[in-house]
Amino acid sequence: MTIPQTMTHVQANGTGGPEVLGLATGPVPVPKPDEVLIRVQAAGVNRPDVIQRQGHYPPPPGASPILGLEVAGEVVACGDQVTTLAIGDRVCALANGGGYAEYCAVPAPQCLPWPAGYDVIRAAALPETAFTVWANLFQHGRLAKGETALVHGGTSGIGVTAIQLAHEFGARIYATAGSDEKCAACLRLGADAAINYRTRDFAAEVKTLTEGRGVNVILDMVGAPYMSRNVRSLALDGRLVMIAFLQGSKVQDFDFTPVMVRRLTITGSTMRPRTTAQKGAIAADLRAKVWPALDAGRCPPVIHATFPLAEAAEAHRLMESSQHIGKIVLRVE
Numbered sequence: 347m348t349i350p351q352t353m354t355h356v357q358a359n360g361t362g363g364p365e366v367l368g369l370a371t372g373p374v375p376v377p378k379p380d381e382v383l384i385r386v387q388a389a390g391v392n393r394p395d396v397i398q399r400q401g402h403y404p405p406p407p408g409a410s411p412i413l414g415l416e417v418a419g420e421v422v423a424c425g426d427q428v429t430t431l432a433i434g435d436r437v438c439a440l441a442n443g444g445g446y447a448e449y450c451a452v453p454a455p456q457c458l459p460w461p462a463g464y465d466v467i468r469a470a471a472l473p474e475t476a477f478t479v480w481a482n483l484f485q486h487g488r489l490a491k492g493e494t495a496l497v498h499g500g501t502s503g504i505g506v507t508a509i510q511l512a513h514e515f516g517a518r519i520y521a522t523a524g525s526d527e528k529c530a531a532c533l534r535l536g537a538d539a540a541i542n543y544r545t546r547d548f549a550a551e552v553k554t555l556t557e558g559r560g561v562n563v564i565l566d567m568v569g570a571p572y573m574s575r576n577v578r579s580l581a582l583d584g585r586l587v588m589i590a591f592l593q594g595s596k597v598q599d600f601d602f603t604p605v606m607v608r609r610l611t612i613t614g615s616t617m618r619p620r621t622t623a624q625k626g627a628i629a630a631d632l633r634a635k636v637w638p639a640l641d642a643g644r645c646p647p648v649i650h651a652t653f654p655l656a657e658a659a660e661a662h663r664l665m666e667s668s669q670h671i672g673k674i675v676l677r678v679e
Contacts, residue, residue, distance in 0.1 A: 361401030414445020455626025588614030648672025
């Protein structure tokens with residue numbers, strides 16, 4: 347196909363609310379030697395996109411300033427060093443930025459094939475949550491078969507994937523959510539128990555559910571207000587993995603004694619600043635361990651809503667409302 351010189355993309359006109367987002371025209375990116383150019387057909391919407399729009403999550407050096415961290419579509423050009431992909435391949439990819447656009451350049455190691463039977467919407471909903479959950483719950487958190495995990499925000503994109511993959515790999519999984527409806531959704535996804543954090547104390551519920559032992563791993567995106575209760579909810583040698591601070595990152599008067607006495611690990615990570623090699627290693631792990639389950643029809647993404655690219659602002663409003671269950675995806679075609 348002929349690649350145009352310009353494309354339509356979503357532009358943030360300054361920082362602020364969803365209203366700063368609008369369509370613009372700009373140059374089609376030129377792939378670097380280790381990159382492929384993807385004709386984007388769908389792009390996932392994620393919480394980091396919202397934080398970037400607000401001015402609190404700037405792209406790393408060299409990354410596109412355009413929002414969007416996951417895409418799905420067709421490879422239309424390859425850099426000189428790319429040997430693993432070819433023009434015409436259908437891929438989904440963890441982008442370093444630039445996903446809300448008709449074309450996006452992505453390092454080849456960060457691309458994965460569409461799972462068997464997937465359409466472009468479902469493929470676009472995979473990369474950000476799959477990379478994040480695999481790296482944090484399974485690599486940093488070392489969740490193993492037979493262990494128990496607590497996932498906060500069980501109906502978020504991250505939460506849905508965490509529940510599904512923990513269940514797939516033989517762990518017992520508990521989740522928190524903000525309504526009885528969302529708790530029911532967590533149970534349908536494979537959670538063994540779901541806790542409405544608005545009406546119940548999750549630490550007390552975990553103590554009851556585990557007969558006082560606590561859970562082995564906690565995946566948390568809330569932050570400071572949950573720290574003490576998270577620590578109380580962990581078993582001996584438990585691991586607390588932080589992936590976001592939606593309600594703050596600073597804790598006052600925190601007692602570290604239980605961390606020492608029960609040999610706890612507090613860790614966390616961000617995905618975007620990692621190198622291509624590091625993200626490529628996660629992609630290889632996903633291809634070997636998670637993609638077979640997707641190919642077999644298990645652990646499919648839950649799509650809450652789709653919007654045309656021109657309505658990115660509406661997609662962000664929905665994301666910020668936290669009324670969604672699962673993923674929000676932009677249709678680019």
